[in-house]
Amino acid sequence: MSKFFGEIRQLGYVVNDIEAAMEYWSNTLGVGPWYYNPKVPIENYRYRGETYEPHNSVALANSGFVQVELIQCRNDVPSMYRDFLQAGHTGLQHVAYWTENYDDNLAQLTAQGFKAVMSGEVGDRGRFVYFDTEYHPGTVIELSEVAGPKGKLFDLIRNESEHWDGRDPVRAFPDLSTL
Known part of the structure; x- marks a missing residue:
């Protein structure tokens, strides 16, 4: 694939009731x-250039090679997830x-004209960025770093x-610092 880096590895669904x-x-x-994880510890969170403190619950499971992510916003912090819900959508968001x-991959996508809208970090070497690519629900592109504990x-x-x-x-998320 020329623009992206391998196969799609995760489907992210925004839901109203994660349980x-x-x-x-x-x-x-x-x-x-x-x-x-009822409250994912997101650091250095930015949405459209501003910093916020989101409270998101996340659940992860695999179906074969593809990971499914369920996301529920627990506060009203600006995010692409909140935008998706406010547009009347639930389901596949990214x-x-x-x-x-x-x-390197972030630099390549930026050079190709992709614009970062939302980003942050989950633990050591667990950075993520979402690009302004939504042409219809479920087409937002996320680049997710999986080099350290998050990858484990x-x-x-x-x-x-x-x-x-x-x-x-x-099951509860394990402590990333122990992986």
Whole structure:
């Protein structure tokens, strides 16, 4: 792929009720187990050049190679997720490409004319950026760094999904500093 870096690795769904969404995905679609964090610790968060303190709940699970992310906004901080909900949408909001070469890939996309709208960090080497690419719901592009503990977490989630038997469908995020 010339513009992006490998395959789409994640589908991000913005939902109004993350607990109900995890139950639906687990019980109806057989996707799990879910790794759930009721308040993701996002640092250096920026939206359209301004800094904010978002409170988002996130749940992650894999269906084969693709990770599914469920996101619920818990406060009214400006974000692309809030914009999506305010436009009357729920469901698929973004697709993510994962990278271990974040700085280089970000520079390449910026040189191609992509404009960063929302960015932040989750733990060490867990930066992310969303680009102003929404032409219709679900087409926002995210570039997500997976070089450190966040990448190890994503590996754990995928490995656990491969032989999941339906038990223990919702699990707490492990501490990224221990991965």
